[in-house]
Amino acid sequence: MLENIKRVSFKHKNNKLLYYVKNHIRYAFPCYSIYQKLLDTKWASLNGHDEEYIRYRLNYYNKMDKQYTLPDTAESLADFKLKNHRKVYFFDAFEYTRYFPLNLKICPLFGDIIHVPEYPAITKSRPIEGDNTNSVIMKLEKLRHFLFLKDDKTFEEKKDMIVFRGKVRQEHRIRFMEMYYGKSPRINVGQVNITPDAKYPAKRLTLSEHLDYKYILSLEGNDVASNLKWVMSSNSLAVMPEPKYETWFMEGTLIPNHHYVLIRDDYSDLEERMDYYTRHPDEARKIIDNAHQYVEQFKNKDREDLLNLLVLQKYFEHTGQLDTSIAG
Numbered sequence: 001m002l003e004n005i006k007r008v009s010f011k012h013k014n015n016k017l018l019y020y021v022k023n024h025i026r027y028a029f030p031c032y033s034i035y036q037k038l039l040d041t042k043w044a045s046l047n048g049h050d051e052e053y054i055r056y057r058l059n060y061y062n063k064m065d066k067q068y069t070l071p072d073t074a075e076s077l078a079d080f081k082l083k084n085h086r087k088v089y090f091f092d093a094f095e096y097t098r099y100f101p102l103n104l105k106i107c108p109l110f111g112d113i114i115h116v117p118e119y120p121a122i123t124k125s126r127p128i129e130g131d132n133t134n135s136v137i138m139k140l141e142k143l144r145h146f147l148f149l150k151d152d153k154t155f156e157e158k159k160d161m162i163v164f165r166g167k168v169r170q171e172h173r174i175r176f177m178e179m180y181y182g183k184s185p186r187i188n189v190g191q192v193n194i195t196p197d198a199k200y201p202a203k204r205l206t207l208s209e210h211l212d213y214k215y216i217l218s219l220e221g222n223d224v225a226s227n228l229k230w231v232m233s234s235n236s237l238a239v240m241p242e243p244k245y246e247t248w249f250m251e252g253t254l255i256p257n258h259h260y261v262l263i264r265d266d267y268s269d270l271e272e273r274m275d276y277y278t279r280h281p282d283e284a285r286k287i288i289d290n291a292h293q294y295v296e297q298f299k300n301k302d303r304e305d306l307l308n309l310l311v312l313q314k315y316f317e318h319t320g321q322l323d324t325s326i327a328g
Contacts, residue, residue: 013147013207014143014144014146014147016143019091019143023091023094023095026091026094026095026098027082027091027094030094030098031098032098032102035098035099036098036099036100036101038099039099039100039309042099042305042306042309045302045306046306049303049306054303054306054307054310057250057307058307058310058311058314060137060250060253061136061137061138061248061307061311062136062137062310062311062314062315062318063132063133063136064120064133064136064314064315064318065133065318066318067318067319067320068119068120068318068319068320069119069319069320070105070107070119070120070319071107071119073107074105074106074107075105075106075107075108076102076103076104076105077097077098077100077101077102077103077104077105077106078102078103080093080094080097080106080108082094085108085110086110086111088140088141088143088144089108089110089111089124089140089141090110092138092139092140092141092142092143093108093110093122093138093140095308096138096305096308096309096312097312099309099312100312100313100316104316104321104322105319105321106122106312106315107119107120107121107122108121108122109121109122109123110123110124110140111124112124112125112221112222112223113125113126113135113223114126114127114222114223114245115127116130116131116132116133116134116135117134117135118134119134120133120134120136120315120318120319121134121135121136122136122138122140122312122315123135123136123137123138123140124137124138124140124141124223124247124248125137125223125224125245125246125247126245126246127244127245127246128243128244128245128246128251128252129244136311136315137246137247137248137311138248138308138311138312139248139304139307139308140247140248142248144226145224145226145229145247145248145249146229146248146249146298147229147230148229148230148233148295148298148299149207149230149233149234150233151211151233151234151235151236153211153212153235154235155214155235155236155237155281155284155285155288156281158211158212158213158214158235158236159212159213159214160186160214160274160278161185161186161187161188161213161214161215162186162187162188162189162213162214162215162216162217162239162270162274163188163189163205163210163212163213163215163216163217164188164189164190164216164217164219165189165190165191165192165202165204165205165210166191166192166219166221166227167191167192167193167221168191168193168199168200169193170220170221170222172219172220173219173221175267176189176217176219176267177189177190177191177199177200179267179268180267180270181199181200184271186271186274187270187271188202188213189202189217190202190203192204207230210231210234210236211234211235211236213236214236214237214274214277214278214284215236215237215239215261215274215277216231216234216236216237216238216239217239217240218231218238218239218240218260219240220240220243220244220245223245223247224243224245224246224247224249224251225240225243228240228249228251228260229249229295229298232259232260232291232292232294232295233291233292233295234288235288236288237260237261237277237284237287237288238259238260238261238291239260239261239263239270239273239274240260240261240262240263241262241263241264241265241267242256242262242265248298249298254294255290257287258287258290259287259290259291259294260287260291261273261277261287
């Protein structure tokens with residue numbers, strides 16, 4: 001099994017080569033019958049976990065509470081093939097779908113999803129607000145999103161500055177750049193999608209170079225802020241407005257000024273919030289400790305596997321394809 005969490009001081013990257021080699025082998029030799037026999041063993045392992053916590057996370061990701069009818073376009077697991085889907089999304093879903101009978105059907109909706117579909121679909125992301133029951137979350141695109149690291153610098157040792165590097169295409173990111181790009185020596189921000197007409201060009205920085213800063217901006221892109229997971233595992237403070245979208249990381253459960261530094265949606269109080277935590281390093285360290293505790297819950301590979309399987313099991317149960325027995 002691929003372990004997507006690398007905790008080394010300076011090699012802050014998931015291993016892409018290893019990921020693709022393992023997943024291509026897994027796809028070439030799916031061993032369906034073996035993995036379907038192993039499913040009972042996975043359910044038996046529930047006894048080794050905090051069942052109340054497992055149920056909480058299961059029901060957070062999969063909120064289905066009645067019987068639903070899938071559309072005619074639903075895809076059988078027998079027809080769930082790599083050629084029909086984006087590679088990383090497919091691989092991350094296939095790791096778990098292979099445990100289930102091939103006649104079962106799913107509706108995969110892969111990509112940066114910011115709407116709630118009309119029918120229950122397997123997604124990476126969804127809006128936090130409103131009824132998002134039809135968006136059933138699995139741990140997808142984890143090679144890019146689920147990166148945790150070890151930071152050797154304390155908060156006090158870092159530069160009293162904020163940093164951000166990212167693609168700037170969305171209106172809200174453009175608005176931030178118009179406010180702060182090149183405006184203050186304490187704000188080192190810029191875009192990495194460099195084109196001849198790029199308005200906010202900046203040198204790319206390694207993750208290690210990001211860790212030289214006390215504050216790291218986490219701005220949502222097409223959906224969530226992809227850097228939030230590794231920032232919250234560092235000794236820097238994640239700075240961001242209240243999130244609008246969520247993934248397996250359960251961004252909707254993050255508490256402002258407890259797990260991250262909250263700034264207004266219009267970004268107008270950015271320097272004010274930086275000044276406050278520079279003056280109050282004890283409070284900054286408390287937020288960093290809380291963030292570290294939060295990310296720990298995603299590092300137990302056996303439990304993460306079990307939860308993904310439970311999400312699928314509940315999906316099949318509530319679409320009338322399996323008897324209600326495990327996920328409820």
